Amino acid sequence: MKITINNNIFEAQENDTVLDVARRNDIYIPTLCYHVKTGQTAKCRACVVDVEGMRGMQTSCNLKVRDGMNVHTDTKEVQEAQKMVVDLMLASGYHNCLACERSGTCELQDACYHLGIEKSTYKDAPTGRKDESSEFIVIDFDKCIKCGRCVNICNNRVVNEVLGFGYRGKETEIMCDDDVAMGLSTCVQCGECVQICPTGALTDKKSRGKGRDAQFEKVDTTCPYCGTGCQLTLHVDKAKNKVVRVTGRDEWPNNGMLCVKGRYGFEFHASPKRLQYPLIKKNGKHEQATWDEALDLITEKIKTTVGKYGPDVFSALGSGRITNENNYAIQKFTRAVVKTNNIDHCARTCHAPTVAGLAHAFGSGAATNSVDEILETDLIFVIGSNMTEAHPVVSYYVKQAVKNGSRMIVCDPRRVDIAHWANLYVPLKVGTDVPFLNGLINEIIQNNWHNEAFMKNNTENPEDLKEWIKEYPVEKASEICGVPVEQMKQVAKLLGTAEKVSVIYCLGITEHTTGTDNVKTIANLQMVLGHLGKRGCGVNPLRGQNNVQGACDMGALPNVYHNYISVKDEKTKEKIEKHWGVSGLSLKEGYKLPTMLHKATTGDTKILFCVGDNTVQTEPNMAKTIQEVKALEFLVVIDIFENATTDFADVILPDVCFNEDFGTYSNLDRRVHLLRKAVNPPGEAKPTWWIMNELGKRLGVDLKFTSAEATWEDMRATGTIMGGITYERIQHKGLQWPCPTVTHPGTPILHTNGKFTRGKGLFSHTQYRSQAEMPDKEYPFVLSTGRRLWHYHTGTQTRNSIGLENIFPEELLEISPVDAARMHIKSGDMVKATSRRGEITVKAWVTERSPEGVVWCTFHFREAHANILTNDAYDNVTETPEYKACAIRIEKVSEGVETVSRGFRQARP
């Protein structure tokens, strides 16, 4: 259809508004409450236009077009009306642009500019009221025009449900919770409200006074924190070589949304504590060295040791925190230069059971569906995921889906915050996932809720499953997992009768001695229900680190190359040898991470390369890890900060971080995203690919790593699943593998039409095995571990960024009110937690999140972290440690100042 605006005829679509057509054709209409994300409210009335044949002024943001409509936006009457609205808005507060952070990007300022308003006709009424209590966000009430965008986005998009409108009439104002200061409220400081605020009412505290928007260079890149892979824009002060502000990009998977770490945890890149020069240990002390000295020393060591004992005394660790290119570089170095497959990385400690379990059942060890499909699902089944803290942006989608009518079941021994939005919260006992899920499968089959056709046509062994699952009647399962029979039946019915079920799980499933079995059982469940290969369904593990998916994809694993083909396959070996221009690649599977370390004590591992891993703090039973690391002959650490592991290093090499080089990360839904260089690295820090290339040269192999892109291209030549992904193609938007050719559009959903990567799906017979270390008289508590919203990994990034440490400065041991009352412990008291392997002294946090008998803490803080206590018992298939359960005892050490939690959603006390 066609409409006329200001005497010009424009093309319009069925559901367009007048504003849409005007915007498409560069006709300016001021809009202050309308935003594409928060929708039409027609509240501010700044967008009024005149439409022939309609009485009075019309708000263009919600006025649907009709064929032949004749609209005027530039008549005197319209301009006067718009001017009046904006003028009154100016009078309602104190809009002085001189020192306003938003100046230059302010939509109210834009409106005044276009309407020619220099100052308000009316008296403005400054109150001077500001809320600066929040660590990262400032509210200036004088600049608030009550448009409601922040309230809408907080409640409906990120669904953190903190901001609201309070009071009435001219007293109306935005407020947090029950009108408490933002810093004291349940606000998780995701900063989405700042990004959408049209004026200077909500601004970032960090970038205050650091410069005007126009003077910063904008660099689009990928978030260096969790596996969601959020797209962001760095606002860079080139002269100072620093990032000043971060905003979310309106692109999948995050659509502009970020969490507190992604938006405000960026200063680590410019921390003076960054490693800047190679360091060599001399007489027990690390001394600055030149790159040549350091690389020659490493070369010499590899030559002599490997020459004498063979290649298998060398082991290397890639990392889920470094780029694909750097993981590829380290694995190629290990395989092509040293000629061993002893390469692994930290997926071993988190999602290795996912890779093994899903590859076994489906043929591909990755999430089957995409993040955006969460919005289309009927029933979300969350098990073992504290997503509001560990994957905040994924949790926004989950909460949005629930708000829009999807149902959700949350199963977790701890009452994690996402349970607040669940239709059903199911607290099961720690480590009883297999009997719980088997009980559900049994109940589903008993009631004929299973998808018989799917099982028959698309799986290999449905009859076997139907037979052995009889060992798990729901009553027996209930007895083991502690969930009442009635509730189990309710869950089974919900699962069995839902149209689309998406299972989302995380480390609560994998970090057990039964990790792989847990994953296989989830695969069984979805194959029984037939919710695979369709939109809004699937088995969706939330990969933990920014690039842990990619580290696996790049072959930083002891058993597979970068295309997930076994190192034992002769043909692949030959193909790769030909491409790499080497011979003699090892056909023997390498050591997994824990084995590499154990073998140090027997002298079978002598050299360890450790890139971005901080092994000492991340492996269970720190005392044992230290013994193992000490037993090494030669430890090389490549990292960006000193940490618990660099202490033991013979050579430390300074790495670059996420914004100092190009590269790619692969996120939790297999999407490969581009990273861009925004600043120069500090001192002489170099990317890992450069280091590997230099070492390769010295050891006589040309690895062909001349840039990050060259490294990627080298991988791509033999990496079939990513063969079609080039830097060129992912400049603006990521691509999901498998993407074998340069014209392939990428694969959002795996195993479509019932065709699994391995052919037919495979059911696995899983049995209940209890956790390795059960609580007893001496150690009566179960310690479970996890992550906090405010911190990441071993804290090297988050604790070196400004503000996060102020919000959450030390580790807290979460304990249930029942146990706390019995032991006369209150929040704030110091307690000693002791396991058979070590002890830590931490502050207690009494919280209803913890069930009776279970305590919880994280490994973020070097001073007191969970891995001093955790048990070095491993999953029998993947050697993933049982971080989620060990036995400890607790004693009160001293009284502290009581901190009181308020409300029921608790990212912090």
Next chain:
Amino acid sequence: MSKPLKCACGSDEKELLVRLEEIIHSMKDKPGALIPVLQAAQSLFGYLPEEAILKVSEMLREPLSKVYGVITFYSFFSLKPRGKYLIRVCLGTACYVQGANEIITALKTQLGIEIGETTKDKLFTLDVGRCFGACGLAPVMMVNDDVHSWVKSSQIGKILKTYERKQPKKEEATV
């Protein structure tokens, strides 16, 4: 930190919270339950204490800011303890013209309190309303659910007395 619960009628606060939970439970699946639940809570406690607001927000799964927004929007809800009798004088146009202000002045003088305040003996709270929809009876004032019509400032003393007389004597009250 939360404040200790106090309630006008002196019932045990914990017991009241349990009763509130029961009420919320019975209403929570109905759409638009927020306002009726808040009304019930207000009648139960005489005002809306912090614990009650948190409880309503948690059990109805409504954001705390939304609950608080509703409470601060409607003058019916009070965040402060109220007296046993809530006196509300209509300030709608008809009542205003018919002399509502004089009634307010008389009430202020005789009770010794300002608008929004409660007498020391916790018997009366003075408040104003915006049009009760009974303009034919103007000026109107309400004492709890009783409507007093065509009120004159000279009658105020007598009206207040009738409520004071309803109180049990001190000796009886302690039995």
